[in-house]
Amino acid sequence: MSNGPLEIKAISGHAGTVPGHNASRDYPVAKLIDVTTCIGCKACEVACLEWNGYPFRETVFDNTYQTMPDLAWNYYNLIRFNEDLAPDGTFSWLMRKDGCLHCADPGCLRACPADGAIVQYANGIVDFQQDNCIGCQYCVTGCPFNIPKFNSETKKVHKCTLCSDRVGAGLEPACIKACPTGCLHFGSKEDMLDLAEKRVRQLKEHTSHKNAGVYNPSGVGGTHVMYVLHDIENPEKYGGLPKDPHIPLLVRAWKGPLKWLGNLAMIGGVLGVAVHYLRYGPKEVENSGDEVAKSK
């Protein structure tokens, strides 16, 4: 959650124009995660906890080096460990830093009903504003990556902020600062794409990773956290990264046509009965004649 002077592009559940739009010029930013040079040291996990003020929590052993099975409301950043046996018998460890990808078309923001609970800044950062969050968890349904996590005590949802508070002050995210191998990069989206493509070319030309590629899925409009993967054909093996992520079709239908059909039907219903009353009025009770004196 940011208090920084970032320019807002879109906010959730909001009926009017976006406040502060076009007030300043922020260029799109991006984080680039070069999975091929990650050594799984988890310095980024620690830096994330430190910057966001969360305590280091108990780890859950599941026969890998992974800290725990999934992200948590106070754990935005998790290195996923996967063992991979290639067809030629080569064994490798795949380590991917998991967290919010900051979609250009964020499913969480589309699904959210609370005014201003999710904010998309013009620089691409998608940020949850817990003050406005009502705890409905529609964002959990809207996210194609299963990222937002619910705190059942405070009834608020949390996820990676891309350190919007640091970025707003001209700093890079905390995880970038901590990375010892330089596998994490932060800068303008344009620069990061350029860097990613250079690295992919290098991998293809100088290593055996002929399927190397940039993960910047177009199904969600591209992302502001991108990966360089050894094997772009099989992103699922990096701890379940979807190959072609989309906002669920039902979420689009629900937030689009269904909502407007429902609104029109409800307005039509209220207008309908009003017109009916003007045309036909109330029903009259037939006066039977018995107990005449007491009938009104």
Add this chain to the structure above:
Amino acid sequence: MSTTTVPLATHSDQIQRYTFKERICHWLTGFAYLYCLVTGLAFYTPHLFWLALALGGGATSRYWHPFIGLEFFVAAIWMHRLWRRDVEITSADREWLDKAKNYATNQDNLLPPQDKFNAGQKLFYKAMYYGAFLLLLSGVLMWFPELVPAGFRWIRPIAIVLHECAALVTIGAFIIHLYMGLFTVPGSLTAMVTGYVSRDWARTHHRLWFEKPKG
């Protein structure tokens, strides 16, 4: 001829239509539905989010909506115990439904006589009663989405869309119910508050019920 006002307490030209139990049950479902309707509309469209603010804020509304919804469901089950025999569709109801247009145009004399509830009321009852089951089923999934296993995530949007469709059907029925009760059939709101209707009211709207001996 002078018109004399008969004090309610004597009920001398009045007959009892709803018992105390029936009235309590009706208003328990009614107000629970109204609360869920208003808070639900706030979550439904940003244009109505101010409704949640008027009821104590979005988070408060979201917190209470499922609990009050549960109360609605329980009260609806109770109502079913009270009225399930009164809301069975009969052959007279089918005839009434074929001629429902006459009811809408206030030509009630062209319709077959009706029992305690007319066929329209029975349809409204069924929309709300079966709606309550759909709303509960989908609502529980929306209440605890974190309990849906990751492999079954696809079920979450289905639950939401089901919840909204069921809600929209009941809202349509509810608009008509409110309109009929408040405006079109004078005396019916009083009936649900005091329990009593005039003999003429009963004969006009529910002749079969009126002519039945009351125990």
